Amino acid sequence: MTIRDIARECGVSVSTVSRVLNKRPDVSPAVRRQVLSVVERQGYIPNNSARDLVRSQSDAIGVVVRGSGNLFFSDMLKTVSRAIDAAGSTMVLRQIDSDADEVKEGAILEREKKLRGLIFLGGRFDYTPAELALIGVPYVCCSYTNCFGSLGEEDYASVSIDDHLTAYRAVEVLLQLGHRRIAALIPSRDDRSISQLRCNGYLAALRDNGVAFDETLLAETGGSFAMEDAYATVSRLVQTGKDFTALFTISDTMAMAALKALTDHGRQVPRDCSVIAIDGLSMSEYLVPTLTTMVQPAEEMGRQAVAILLDMLSGGSRQRHVRLEATLRQGGSVRPL
Amino acid sequence: MTIRDIARECGVSVSTVSRVLNKRPDVSPAVRRQVLSVVERQGYIPNNSARDLVRSQSDAIGVVVRGSGNLFFSDMLKTVSRAIDAAGSTMVLRQIDSDADEVKEGAILEREKKLRGLIFLGGRFDYTPAELALIGVPYVCCSYTNCFGSLGEEDYASVSIDDHLTAYRAVEVLLQLGHRRIAALIPSRDDRSISQLRCNGYLAALRDNGVAFDETLLAETGGSFAMEDAYATVSRLVQTGKDFTALFTISDTMAMAALKALTDHGRQVPRDCSVIAIDGLSMSEYLVPTLTTMVQPAEEMGRQAVAILLDMLSGGSRQRHVRLEATLRQGGSVRPL
DNA sequence: ATTTGACGACCTCCGCCGGAC
DNA sequence: TGTCCGGCGGAGGTCGTCAAA
Numbered sequence: 190m191t192i193r194d195i196a197r198e199c200g201v202s203v204s205t206v207s208r209v210l211n212k213r214p215d216v217s218p219a220v221r222r223q224v225l226s227v228v229e230r231q232g233y234i235p236n237n238s239a240r241d242l243v244r245s246q247s248d249a250i251g252v253v254v255r256g257s258g259n260l261f262f263s264d265m266l267k268t269v270s271r272a273i274d275a276a277g278s279t280m281v282l283r284q285i286d287s288d289a290d291e292v293k294e295g296a297i298l299e300r301e302k303k304l305r306g307l308i309f310l311g312g313r314f315d316y317t318p319a320e321l322a323l324i325g326v327p328y329v330c331c332s333y334t335n336c337f338g339s340l341g342e343e344d345y346a347s348v349s350i351d352d353h354l355t356a357y358r359a360v361e362v363l364l365q366l367g368h369r370r371i372a373a374l375i376p377s378r379d380d381r382s383i384s385q386l387r388c389n390g391y392l393a394a395l396r397d398n399g400v401a402f403d404e405t406l407l408a409e410t411g412g413s414f415a416m417e418d419a420y421a422t423v424s425r426l427v428q429t430g431k432d433f434t435a436l437f438t439i440s441d442t443m444a445m446a447a448l449k450a451l452t453d454h455g456r457q458v459p460r461d462c463s464v465i466a467i468d469g470l471s472m473s474e475y476l477v478p479t480l481t482t483m484v485q486p487a488e489e490m491g492r493q494a495v496a497i498l499l500d501m502l503s504g505g506s507r508q509r510h511v512r513l514e515a516t517l518r519q520g521g522s523v524r525p526l
Numbered sequence: 527m528t529i530r531d532i533a534r535e536c537g538v539s540v541s542t543v544s545r546v547l548n549k550r551p552d553v554s555p556a557v558r559r560q561v562l563s564v565v566e567r568q569g570y571i572p573n574n575s576a577r578d579l580v581r582s583q584s585d586a587i588g589v590v591v592r593g594s595g596n597l598f599f600s601d602m603l604k605t606v607s608r609a610i611d612a613a614g615s616t617m618v619l620r621q622i623d624s625d626a627d628e629v630k631e632g633a634i635l636e637r638e639k640k641l642r643g644l645i646f647l648g649g650r651f652d653y654t655p656a657e658l659a660l661i662g663v664p665y666v667c668c669s670y671t672n673c674f675g676s677l678g679e680e681d682y683a684s685v686s687i688d689d690h691l692t693a694y695r696a697v698e699v700l701l702q703l704g705h706r707r708i709a710a711l712i713p714s715r716d717d718r719s720i721s722q723l724r725c726n727g728y729l730a731a732l733r734d735n736g737v738a739f740d741e742t743l744l745a746e747t748g749g750s751f752a753m754e755d756a757y758a759t760v761s762r763l764v765q766t767g768k769d770f771t772a773l774f775t776i777s778d779t780m781a782m783a784a785l786k787a788l789t790d791h792g793r794q795v796p797r798d799c800s801v802i803a804i805d806g807l808s809m810s811e812y813l814v815p816t817l818t819t820m821v822q823p824a825e826e827m828g829r830q831a832v833a834i835l836l837d838m839l840s841g842g843s844r845q846r847h848v849r850l851e852a853t854l855r856q857g858g859s860v861r862p863l
Numbered sequence: 864a865t866t867t868g869a870c871g872a873c874c875t876c877c878g879c880c881g882g883a884c
Numbered sequence: 885t886g887t888c889c890g891g892c893g894g895a896g897g898t899c900g901t902c903a904a905a
Contacts (some may be wrong), residue, residue, distance in 0.1 A: 475757065528873090579876090831864080
């Protein structure tokens with residue numbers, strides 16, 4: 190079933206059917222009605238590949254989301270979608286695996302859909318100029334920066350929170366409430382990524398407040414963000430018998446697993462151990478106790494990412510790197526010592 | 527940058543470059559190396575649209591997932607992906623909005639990628655033959671059936687649990703523990719979908735056990751599966767002052783919101799109120815208390831869906847409709863009365 | 864003036880044939 | 885004879901242009 194079949198059945202030319210399908214004005218109402226009815230009756234669906242092939246450009250903006258199971262990107266995605274719609278543009282979404290190459294996928298998407306620009310929701314922190322050369326349109330890194338890479342500040346755009354500072358503040362909350370023996374649950378202390386940044390914030394907060402860093406209170410999952418591994422890691426930590434009154438962790442989901450592990454091993458939260466995290470998933474408001482966490486402004490991040498991209502597309506010159514602030518959401522998982 | 531540019535730069539023909547890119551054997555190692563190095567250096571990416579367009583068929587199987595935020599489909603998706611790989615086929619994934627038309631999207635995907643078959647993860651329960659005529663390849667409905675539609679049994683394939691029976695059993699668990707005043711938290715009792723099926727299971731279990739149905743204990747969110755609405759609905763229910771010792775709900779995420787609402791209004795779980803749900807998300811093992819829930823065999827469902835599809839593709843004649851059993855996972859959210 | 868038809872270019876693959884050594 | 889490479893044509897939908905009704 191091709192456009193030619195429709196044309197033949199209607200007794201008109203391929204050009205005419207194409208005009209109807211693309212809602213162009215220069216077709217008589219009678220012919221338009223007839224073509225549409227045949228299209229409907231035959232269940233004809235235009236071939237998207239052929240369509241994409243011939244369009245030299247589109248008004249579409251691509252969004253590449255890495256990590257389909259990442260709840261944090263869900264809220265953000267809604268805002269991004271709305272902002273792109275509001276700008277009269279179209280969003281083309283591609284969800285990829287958390288170990289896939291978002292740059293490569295973005296480049297493929299760019300060519301396939303003839304994109305005007307790209308937004309990456311999540312990605313590596315260590316791009317090199319060579320790999321980014323694949324991308325031929327303006328792009329914005331959303332929720333991460335290139336701090337471990339070699340891109341120039343002017344070579345890309347980003348919207349993010351200050352991961353170091355946010356972790357620093359979270360740990361400070363615990364310190365100010367009198368906690369001194371503060372454990373940290375992280376994937377890895379040197380993954381050249383978010384985990385390392387936030388771990389460094391933890392270390393800096395301890396140092397600045399005169400608390401000696403205790404290596405044995407740093408619990409690494411071995412790179413994993415999975416709840417399963419977080420649970421096992423915290424369980425091991427508790428079983429070492431080490432004393433700690435609070436736990437800092439870098440994501441809400443890991444915190445959820447930590448809450449469970451602590452409870453299962455007889456440590457009540459927050460009575461026996463306070464827990465604080467970073468992310469601010471809406472889900473964590475439904476934990477018992479409600480999770481105390483540093484909320485990333487997901488919606489504002491999405492809005493800003495779209496705003497920056499649109500500005501770049503129109504040749505504007507506004508700030509290309511936006512740092513937003515994470516704010517403390519008081520829950521019930523932290524108590525004064 | 528097209529295949530022609532690469533051919534020109536290499537001083538070979540377009541055919542030769544195409545042969546290299548498609549890993550065909552009849553190219554000399556020297557030419558192959560040269561072409562690949564130029565492709566690499568130029569960052570050439572073949573145009574997927576043209577590629578898809580020209581292929582008359584592929585070995586790909588399409589998977590359409592409706593509701594990107596649905597955690598239940600995450601586990602299933604991994605199994606489906608592995609099973610398709612194991613069969614030597616390729617998976618093409620499309621995530622769509624929960625209010626999008628999965629049939630339409632599936633039909634588009636089918637033409638775009640020249641699919642051999644389709645698997646729908648989540649969809650409407652009331653298809654008509656007319657709309658399904660859009661789909662031109664074998665397909666399997668995974669996690670739902672056409673029980674509210676007008677398809678013939680022979681017209682489609684499905685893998686699902688018995689929603690009525692599963693709800694029935696969940697409520698029976700509560701009844702056998704002595705509970706009589708059992709509230710139900712559901713999106714809607716007549717949505718011609720999963721909510722209605724499970725609600726009927728609840729009603730049947732009450733009836734068969736001689737417990738009169740109390741209209742005021744049926745809490746509807748108004749069609750929403752969102753935690754926010756579940757929380758508000760349970761809060762209202764508690765505030766009416768109605769007495770109930772247990773709560774049945776149709777999904778783990780709604781149960782999570784219910785746990786929170788009950789706790790926030792002074793009802794401890796399971797001491798003051800037991801909670802049971804259906805789904806068996808891995809996440810709900812990390813709730814405090816662990817959620818007692820009827821676990822859908824997500825992985826087995828994924829495996830079966832692929833197996834059925836492969837059988838249909840090879841002209842096999844095995845059972846087209848597979849009903850799997852949900853099994854009770856004992857948690858800490860239910861107690862005997 | 865309005866509506867319609869014809870045509871080529873866009874890009875890649877693939878089967879086939881022909882040529883070269 | 886076998887190996888390697890070049891060239892051709894068709895398939896797909898769109899869109900601007902030109903011609904024609």
